[in-house]
Amino acid sequence: MSTSPARPDFQGVRLAYDTVARDYATRMPDTHAEAPLDLAMVDAFAEAVRVGSGDDPLVLDAGCGAGRMGRYLADQGCQVVGLDLSPGMITMARRDHRDLLFAVGSLADLPFPGSRFAGVLLWYSTIHTPPAGQGRVFAEAARVLRPGGHLLVGFQAGHGTRDVAATYRRFGHEIVLERHLVTADRVAAWIEAAGLREVCRLVRRARGAERDDQAVMLATVR
Template structure:
């Protein structure tokens, strides 16, 4: 299956993450890789969701479920969704009691205005810039009025080859991630009908290659 410039290759992304799911879950079981500033933004998001009508959160692009568990431990009611059945299998294995489903960010399997919060934690990074509008339109669709959106991503321009990281663990995959600026991200979020609340940009730390950004927004 080939991808157009405006959309990711969902089959390729699914195959890549199905291939690495076991090692991914083993090497990233929790939030130890997050910087304290990153976690502070997630805590702010969780507090804002809890202060609303219903603390139901969609962890969109949940991977192996580590951020779903983090939010659940902060009294949010969490539903996780991910394109990769392999990742969902790891999430169900390691985080029993939390609901997880297979689904696409561009076509979320949920009704309108269901969630008080949507977390997109480094889950938009494989979507080319021209396809981002669809992802945020879907996030906005499933958010209630006053709902919260938090997105984490690598800030900058261009693409990075992610496959090289996994080759060290014996996996031959094809996978790229796309860097975007915070202004670009804010523009997509605004176009989807959400209002930016705050943003964080921090410099790369440790093995990181790029600046890291987090943007919090709410439904108008």
């Protein structure tokens, strides 16, 4: 019997983001929605990648959506490859960021060889994966990282699930989409099991329209 982490089913997530892709790209074109504290963690990640990778600071933006975080990292000197489950999102990313590379694929089965990247960014891209499937996602991220590479993951911290459909209903989209809350300690355990070592974490209280605490964790290959 296999003991590998469960492979999650993302068909509903793909359909939801294909439906909202054009509006998402219009309303979230850049990092204006990020808190300064959150971006400080992204900055620390970008610096760690640049310092540790020599002349090949290649980063996988895994769950890249319409490419806004990939653009931010590229502007800081990283070489970025974006991957997203949603073909609609990838169409928007290619339209808006023609100088970056993007592909369609799943976080649970990354279409890249091992030890390929100096950094992997999971920026709120694990939130639609049920907790039972997140171990596999982190194992895949660890697999494609080089020795000494870095992982950065951002997520809503807590317990339970939230219905995301109501947010998009305000813009005329009828979709089915949930996000899953997990604690920073639980994510740290998955990261450790994947062979990575936590470097630091940020957990902050909700601000503005946010409903939940927000967490960002930086890790490196052990």
